[in-house]
Amino acid sequence: MTPLPGRRHARGRRPRPRIPDAALPPRLACNSCGKPLKGLKLYYRVKAQITCEPNELSFTEGDLEKDHAAEVERISREAEGRDPKELEEEVFVLLDYYLCVGCKERFVKEAGKALPG
Numbered sequence: 001m002t003p004l005p006g007r008r009h010a011r012g013r014r015p016r017p018r019i020p021d022a023a024l025p026p027r028l029a030c031n032s033c034g035k036p037l038k039g040l041k042l043y044y045r046v047k048a049q050i051t052c053e054p055n056e057l058s059f060t061e062g063d064l065e066k067d068h069a070a071e072v073e074r075i076s077r078e079a080e081g082r083d084p085k086e087l088e089e090e091v092f093v094l095l096d097y098y099l100c101v102g103c104k105e106r107f108v109k110e111a112g113k114a115l116p117g
């Protein structure tokens, strides 16, 4: 069988398929000032979890005799109309930031002001 004339494929000439933007990793930048971090010798990542730490739970005979359905109803009514994000942040906050050197210094200084000593 003879190959058809004029049908040769030139290697490397095919256009590359476009990668959708969602498939690309996000651009690494300081979350405070927006400075690009790629190529910098040094940058920081702040990861912190703030969790709700209730005092030790204790139950009394009176607690066991309560109308629990009514209590759940009362709590549910209290939560109605509140921002779900705000409710969630009452029990758990996750901080995860990339910072440039300057913003890291400022972050540590500001965090230090919130705490004694």
Ligand SMILES: [Zn+2]
Binding pocket: 030, 031, 032, 033, 034, 035, 099, 100, 101, 102, 103, 104
């Ligand atoms: Zn910065």
